[in-house]
Amino acid sequence: SSGYQRRVREPGDDFALSCKTDHGASSRIFLPSEPIPSHDRLIDMNERFEEQSERTTVINEFEDATEEDEGLYTCVISHGPGVETEYSIATCMVYVLDLCVDTKCNDEIGETCISNYKTGAAECGCQFECSRGFDPICADTC
Numbered sequence: 001s002s003g004y005q006r007r008v009r010e011p012g013d014d015f016a017l018s019c020k021t022d023h024g025a026s027s028r029i030f031l032p033s034e035p036i037p038s039h040d041r042l043i044d045m046n047e048r049f050e051e052q053s054e055r056t057t058v059i060n061e062f063e064d065a066t067e068e069d070e071g072l073y074t075c076v077i078s079h080g081p082g083v084e085t086e087y088s089i090a091t092c093m094v095y096v097l098d099l100c101v102d103t104k105c106n107d108e109i110g111e112t113c114i115s116n117y118k119t120g121a122a123e124c125g126c127q128f129e130c131s132r133g134f135d136p137i138c139a140d141t142c
Helices: 039-047
Strands: 003-009 015-024 026-030 054-062 071-078 087-096 112-116 121-125
Touching: 003 015, 015 026, 015 087, 026 054, 039 071, 039 087, 054 071
Parallel strands: 003 087, 015 071
Antiparallel strands: 015 054, 026 071, 071 087, 112 121
16 A cells, blocks of 8 residues: 545534555554654564455544544555565545635526535535526526
8 A cells, every 4th residue: 555645524413444465564644743764673573463465444433523633644555575665655635624615606597506525525505496487598597
């Protein structure tokens, strides 16, 4: 596992972060408030493992997300003996925010904020069905 991810979560949501690999002796997710071990410390930790690399997964679950859960989470995988790369690091930046807080939707014409937490975007739109006689060419509402 390597790389960078970005996730946006709505306040109050539950979410999970996973740290998984097909070639690891151990893996751990460091919280934003926890220091990441130095390169030398990670090499030292890796040398202590006797077992061979295998598939490993660690999942941290979070409930009722708040701004305190925001930050950079770091997945550290120790690959164990016999692997050229001693360890791998991947990060995930988590934002906890209400995507609709700053939208300027026009309530007079029925617009509401539509949030998409997968993309981290929000837009104004209409979320109701029009009557069968609705003429979109002549309408002045959604």
